[in-house]
Amino acid sequence: MKIKHVLFGLAAAGLAAGASAQAKPEDQIKFRKAGYAFMSWNMGKIKQQVIDNPGSFNKDQVLAAANVIAATANSGMGALYGPGTDKDVGGQKTRVKPEFFQQPDEVRKLALAFIKEANELQKVAATGDAAAIKTQFGKTGESCKACHDKFRKDE
Amino acid sequence: MKIKHVLFGLAAAGLAAGASAQAKPEDQIKFRKAGYAFMSWNMGKIKQQVIDNPGSFNKDQVLAAANVIAATANSGMGALYGPGTDKDVGGQKTRVKPEFFQQPDEVRKLALAFIKEANELQKVAATGDAAAIKTQFGKTGESCKACHDKFRKDE
Numbered sequence: 001m002k003i004k005h006v007l008f009g010l011a012a013a014g015l016a017a018g019a020s021a022q023a024k025p026e027d028q029i030k031f032r033k034a035g036y037a038f039m040s041w042n043m044g045k046i047k048q049q050v051i052d053n054p055g056s057f058n059k060d061q062v063l064a065a066a067n068v069i070a071a072t073a074n075s076g077m078g079a080l081y082g083p084g085t086d087k088d089v090g091g092q093k094t095r096v097k098p099e100f101f102q103q104p105d106e107v108r109k110l111a112l113a114f115i116k117e118a119n120e121l122q123k124v125a126a127t128g129d130a131a132a133i134k135t136q137f138g139k140t141g142e143s144c145k146a147c148h149d150k151f152r153k154d155e
Numbered sequence: 156m157k158i159k160h161v162l163f164g165l166a167a168a169g170l171a172a173g174a175s176a177q178a179k180p181e182d183q184i185k186f187r188k189a190g191y192a193f194m195s196w197n198m199g200k201i202k203q204q205v206i207d208n209p210g211s212f213n214k215d216q217v218l219a220a221a222n223v224i225a226a227t228a229n230s231g232m233g234a235l236y237g238p239g240t241d242k243d244v245g246g247q248k249t250r251v252k253p254e255f256f257q258q259p260d261e262v263r264k265l266a267l268a269f270i271k272e273a274n275e276l277q278k279v280a281a282t283g284d285a286a287a288i289k290t291q292f293g294k295t296g297e298s299c300k301a302c303h304d305k306f307r308k309d310e
Binding site for chain 1: 178185186188189190192193195196197199200216219220222223225226227229230231235
């Protein structure tokens, strides 16, 4: 019931890919972890080029990374938090805290904030303005962290 | 040396995110597997909506999925096949065949073919024409399979 609430909230916010057949719980966990891992690689590339080593800044590479992050943010990952995905299952471990499934309004708020920042990062990346990208990269990272701090278990 | 050839080939083809600091081999494997896994979820959503259950076709969801696939295809994944990633390492298993690292020209050809089809899928998805999307989805899947057949070990 709580899980249904989350899904309904995400669907109402346009975050769920409701039309797809429901994947098995272990596959949902696998896919959502894959999405976050691949985003983290792309966040790392942007960090590298606007913070750690600005001399390596390459507009096309940064835009390509921002495209991945925005596309992933808009891919309806809410559908990957279905029933049975609140705990380790079928060899797949999850770090999502139980509270995630009990606070649909907060989840929706954090998800929409992340999507907004990711879309903005894509827009700013297209301009090639390294300083503006750096600022927006920071905001995007903050929106990731807001959810991690609240709903992700430490390793 | 062979691996260098592959990376050079990919870089020349614009497939490598060369400016990013090299991740550890186990992280490169983790990230590339994540990219493929997340693409497969998105390919699955498109398949669901244009083949398995056409009545569920939703233009926005299909376009969102196609955006992920195109963005991932253009993200420079060649950088995730660096030295030491040709075998299982640090708890990360890889299904890439050794031949992948010995046939840079063939890898480049297959990678460019996949990128071309993924970009076309994104374009066609934006039109919302379900029949055209189905056709282009088939071509994209073929370009995935061409590489799997040649360079991926069976499970």
